[in-house]
Each structure stands twice: as C-alpha cells, then as structure tokens.
Amino acid sequence: MRAMAASSARFLPAAFGLFCLLCGVAIVEGMLRAGLLNRFIVPLPTEVIDSFGRLFGDEQLLARFLTTVQETFYAMAILAVIGIPVGTLLYQVPVLRKATETWISALASAPIVLMYPLFLVIFGRSPATIIVMGVIAGLPPLILKTIEGLSGTRQSLINVGRSFRLTRVQMLTKIMLPAALPTIFVGLRLALIFALINIVGVEFLINFGGLGQLINDLAERYDMPGMYATIVFVILVSVLFFFVTERLERWLRRMS
Amino acid sequence: MNQTPQSTAPMAGQLPHVLSADNVTKKFDTAEGPLVAVDNISFDVRPGEFLSVIGPSGCGKSTLFNIIGGLTPDHDGTITVDGEVVRGPHPSIGMVFQEESTFPWRTVIDNVCFPLEIANVPKAERLDKARHFINLVGLSGFENRHPSELSGGMRQRVAIARTLVSQPKILLMDEPFAALDEQTRLLLGDKVLQIQQELKQTTLLITHNITEAVQLSDRILVMTYRPGKLKRIVDIDLPRPRTSDVVSSPAFGAYVAKIWGDLREEASRGMAESERAR
Ligand SMILES: Nc1ncnc2c1ncn2[C@@H]1O[C@H](COP(=O)(O)OP(=O)(O)OP(=O)(O)O)[C@@H](O)[C@H]1O
Numbered sequence: 001m002r003a004m005a006a007s008s009a010r011f012l013p014a015a016f017g018l019f020c021l022l023c024g025v026a027i028v029e030g031m032l033r034a035g036l037l038n039r040f041i042v043p044l045p046t047e048v049i050d051s052f053g054r055l056f057g058d059e060q061l062l063a064r065f066l067t068t069v070q071e072t073f074y075a076m077a078i079l080a081v082i083g084i085p086v087g088t089l090l091y092q093v094p095v096l097r098k099a100t101e102t103w104i105s106a107l108a109s110a111p112i113v114l115m116y117p118l119f120l121v122i123f124g125r126s127p128a129t130i131i132v133m134g135v136i137a138g139l140p141p142l143i144l145k146t147i148e149g150l151s152g153t154r155q156s157l158i159n160v161g162r163s164f165r166l167t168r169v170q171m172l173t174k175i176m177l178p179a180a181l182p183t184i185f186v187g188l189r190l191a192l193i194f195a196l197i198n199i200v201g202v203e204f205l206i207n208f209g210g211l212g213q214l215i216n217d218l219a220e221r222y223d224m225p226g227m228y229a230t231i232v233f234v235i236l237v238s239v240l241f242f243f244v245t246e247r248l249e250r251w252l253r254r255m256s
Numbered sequence: 257m258n259q260t261p262q263s264t265a266p267m268a269g270q271l272p273h274v275l276s277a278d279n280v281t282k283k284f285d286t287a288e289g290p291l292v293a294v295d296n297i298s299f300d301v302r303p304g305e306f307l308s309v310i311g312p313s314g315c316g317k318s319t320l321f322n323i324i325g326g327l328t329p330d331h332d333g334t335i336t337v338d339g340e341v342v343r344g345p346h347p348s349i350g351m352v353f354q355e356e357s358t359f360p361w362r363t364v365i366d367n368v369c370f371p372l373e374i375a376n377v378p379k380a381e382r383l384d385k386a387r388h389f390i391n392l393v394g395l396s397g398f399e400n401r402h403p404s405e406l407s408g409g410m411r412q413r414v415a416i417a418r419t420l421v422s423q424p425k426i427l428l429m430d431e432p433f434a435a436l437d438e439q440t441r442l443l444l445g446d447k448v449l450q451i452q453q454e455l456k457q458t459t460l461l462i463t464h465n466i467t468e469a470v471q472l473s474d475r476i477l478v479m480t481y482r483p484g485k486l487k488r489i490v491d492i493d494l495p496r497p498r499t500s501d502v503v504s505s506p507a508f509g510a511y512v513a514k515i516w517g518d519l520r521e522e523a524s525r526g527m528a529e530s531e532r533a534r
C-alpha cells in the first residue's frame with residue numbers, strides 16, 4: 001500500500017508532464033488540420049513521427065548520432081584534462097584567479113558559438129573545429145565550478161591534513177580534490193550540456209558531421225517533417241544526457 | 257588540593273616536560289574590536305600525563321588547542337614540544353577535532369588508514385592496524401560504511417581511531433566525546449584511558465564535561481571566561497587503574513563539586529555577558 005503510494009508519487013509528475021505534451025501535440029495537429037496553422041511551415045506531428053523510420057533508414061540517424069556523441073566524448077575528455085587543472089591552478093594562485101575570474105564568468109554567459117569562423121579558418125571543415133568549439137563552450141563553467149569546489153573545502157578537513165603534515169600536493173590530491181569532486185562534477189555536467197549545444201550548433205553552421213549537419217541538409221531539401229523529427233531527436237538526446245549525468249551526480253553526492 | 261603530592265613523578269632520564277605553554281596569548285580582531293580569546297596561559301605537561309582543560313563554552317579552549325597543534329601561527333608566547341619550539345604541526349602531536357572531520361568520500365577503514373597511507377605503511381599492515389583501532393572504538397562491522405551512513409557519535413569515534421592509529425606521542429583531543437550519549441562516553445573514556453596507560457601516551461583532553469575530566473585526568477586546568485585565563489590547576493588524586501566505576505566513589509563526588517564551584521561562577525558570568533550583548 002505504502003509502496004504503491006510512493007511509486008505513484010514518483011511517477012505522477014512524469015505522467016502529468018507526458019500528458020501535457022501529448023495534449024500540446026494533439027492541439028497543434030488539430031489546428032493544422034483545421035487550417036489555423038500553415039502546413040507549409042509546420043508539418044503535421046503525425047508526419048514528424050512517421051518520418052523517424054525514414055530517418056533511421058535513409059538518413060542514417062543512428063550513425064549521425066554516434067558521430068555527435070563521439071565528438072562530444074572527445075570534447076569532454078579534453079575538457080576534463082584542461083579544465084580541472086586550470087581551475088586548480090587558478091585556485092592555487094590568487095593573483096591569477098583575481099585577474100581572470102571575471103573574464104571567465106563573462107565568457108560562461110557569452111554566445112561562444114559565434115567564434116566558429118576563427119576555428120573554421122584554422123582547422124577547416126573538420127571534426128577538430130567542432131570539438132574545439134565544444135571544449136571552448138564547456139571550459140568556463142568547468143573552471144568556475146572547480147574553483148568553487150576547492151574553495152568550499154571544509155576548514156576542519158584541511159586542519160586534519162595539516163595536523164598530519166601533508167605536503168601541498170598531498171593536501172590537494174588527498175583532501176581538496178576529493179572534497180571538491182561533487183562540485184566539479186556539477187561543472188562537468190554543465191560543460192557537457194554547453195559542449196553538446198555548441199557541437200550540434202557548429203555542425204549545423206559548417207554543415208559537417210553529425211546531427212547538426214543532418215538538420216541543415218533536411219532544411220535545405222525542405223524536408224520539414226524530417227527536420228523537425230531530427231530536432232526532436234536532438235532534444236531527446238539532451239534529455240537522456242541530462243538524466244544519466246543527474247543520476248551519476250546523485251550517486252556521487254551519496255558517497256560524500 | 258593544589259598541594260597534594262604528585263601521582264605521576266617524571267621518569268628518570270626523560271625530560272621533565274613533553275609539552276609546555278609559556279605566556280600563550282591569542283587576540284582576534286572582531287567587528288566589536290579586539291577579543292582576547294586566550295590570555296597569558298602557561299602550563300607544563302609531564303610525560304605520560306593525562307591533562308584536561310575545562311571551561312565554559314567560548315572561553316578559548318579550541319583556540320588553545322589549535323595553538324598547541326601548530327595550526328594558529330600568529331599568537332604570542334611559545335609552545336614547546338620535547339624542548340623544541342612549535343612553529344607548525346609537530347610530528348609528535350596527534351589531534352582529534354571538535355568539528356566533524358571524517359572524510360566523507362572514504363569508508364570507515366579508509367578513513368582510519370589515512371595517516372598510515374601518508375606515512376607509506378605497507379597495505380597489509382595498514383589494514384591490520386586500522387582494524388585494531390576500529391575494534392577498539394567499538395565500530396567493528398562498520399569498516400566498509402561511509403561516514404554518511406553513521407551517526408554523529410560514530411563518526412567522532414572514526415576520527416578518534418584515525419588519530420590513535422598514528423600512535424602520536426602526544427594526543428590532543430577537543431571535546432571528542434561531545435556527540436556521544438553518557439553511557440558510550442563513559443565506555444569510550446575507559447578505552448581511551450586504557451590505551452593511554454598502555455602506550456604511556458601523553459594526553460590533553462579539552463572538555464566541558466566535569467565528570468569526564470575527573471574520571472580520566474591526572475590534572476585539570478580550569479579556564480575562565482573572557483578573557484580566557486587559567487583559573488586553577490586541580491590535581492586529581494584518585495587511584496589508577498581507573499574505570500568508569502570510579503564515578504560512584506565519594507572522593508570523585510568531592511572533586512566534581514569543587515570544579516563545579518569554580519565553573520559555575522565562570523559559566524554564569526559567560527551567560528550573563530552573552531545576554532547583555534544581545
Ligand atoms: N577565527 C575567529 N575569529 C574571531 N573570533 C574567534 C575566532 N575563533 C574563535 N573566536 C572567539 O574566541 C572565543 C573562544 O573561542 P573557542 O572556539 O576557542 O571557544 P571554546 O572554548 O572552544 O568553546 P566551545 O566549548 O563552545 O567549543 C569565542 O568568543 C569566539 O567567538
């Protein structure tokens with residue numbers, strides 16, 4: 001009885017959300033069929049759903065998806081290798097930190113995607129341009145969260161380290177970084193989302209690579225249902241990433 | 257009672273004092289102006305002695321503890337360990353902190369292994385020693401839990417075991433039993449006392465619990481409230497080995513009453529002052 005109540009409490013919001021979404025889709029479908037919306041611009045939701053089969057078959061949606069995932073993966077690996085050490089360095093050198101923190105915060109909220117022509121010139125229409133743009137987009141939040149996590153280390157834990165006479169490096173690797181890990185992970189999650197947005201965006205802009213290019217292609221061919229279906233797919237991918245990383249983060253938090 | 261003959265005479269061939277505080281003073285700059293947290297405190301600790309520092313909340317006990325542990329560089333006066341002036345954390349001193357200090361990302365056993373890991377003790381030996389001290393503080397069976405799965409008192413016992421495992425020559429503890437219930441406190445007090453007697457470990461215990469101080473100590477330093485001065489040093493002349501049973505003896509009651517008399521004055525002054533400040 002109680003278990004049932006608990007599980008319904010968990011699924012009710014999700015079920016309600018899905019219900020609202022379906023209602024919205026039904027309303028759009030109705031308005032299109034009634035001629036209130038222009039079918040030339042907005043395709044029928046049923047057509048959008050139907051086109052998924054075609055996308056997976058003719059347009060190799062799965063392969064496109066894997067290309068984007070691969071680019072994102074490389075961007076994240078580079079991000080972790082650069083962002084966490086840079087954040088640590090800035091934390092350790094207060095002058096550097098004071099000099100750069102405002103800039104990094106400003107960059108975190110700037111539309112970095114507009115920098116793509118620069119890298120297009122350097123790397124050409126290649127995965128490198130896309131990956132670098134992902135890295136640049138994810139870097140500011142990761143650096144800021146790394147600094148935040150390190151500064152938030154509880155004084156009592158630092159005192160334990162000092163009383164056991166840890167070296168500077170030991171203090172960092174054995175106490176401060178582990179203590180900061182949950183916050184750094186939030187940074188990685190933000191970086192992932194920023195990177196993914198930019199990667200798909202740049203794919204679209206330079207018409208190269210994974211899902212972004214597919215959207216560009218389909219738009220140029222005026223395949224509206226296919227284009228919308230791909231956009232829906234991109235949204236589902238972001239939701240999936242968000243969900244998985246949130247689970248991971250909760251698991252990490254439980255550990256600390 | 258100040259003049260009672262000393263129960264622990266310094267051993268031959270050893271320095272008379274392992275730890276000395278000379279005119280230790282610490283001022284804090286606060287919004288309401290300078291605050292003297294510790295005012296000109298001097299005392300000596302003999303090898304193997306169990307010394308308690310007792311005083312009302314806010315009288316400067318933790319401040320003194322941090323100074324002795326070498327964590328507060330900008331104080332006046334000197335702390336000497338083994339004839340050496342302390343300028344930072346000293347290898348002979350092990351500290352147990354008042355605040356929550358277990359590492360949340362490590363299991364109980366990994367927490368306790370921490371100092372041994374830092375000292376590069378081989379893994380098998382590390383685990384053996386850690387298990388021994390986990391058992392000693394009554395946490396066997398919880399080795400693989402994370403601190404978040406333990407109660408506050410259990411976490412504090414993990415912190416105690418983590419410091420004990422490094423077998424410091426001088427053990428400093430800041431209200432280590434504060435989060436424990438009375439029964440556990442008495443039993444753990446027995447355990448700590450037993451270890452202390454076995455290892456001849458010099459122990460400095462900071463507490464605001466009179467029973468605990470009398471049960472465990474050779475001497476008790478009573479501190480005053482603002483400024484934090486030394487009010488009196490009381491020798492506790494109760495026979496050893498002691499267990500928590502000593503609590504019910506009449507001599508014990510006499511000591512408790514005497515120290516309570518000292519503390520009541522300070523505590524009520526402290527309360528009145530903080531009420532006036534409000
Ligand atoms: N970093 C600090 N800055 C300013 N004032 C401080 C600081 N640390 C402690 N104090 C003040 O110094 C006084 C002594 O503090 P301390 O923590 O040593 O007290 P305590 O005796 O350990 O109290 P308790 O029994 O409650 O732990 C308090 O009045 C406190 O407000």
Ligand SMILES: [Mg+2]
Binds near residue numbers: 318319
């Ligand atoms: Mg204190």
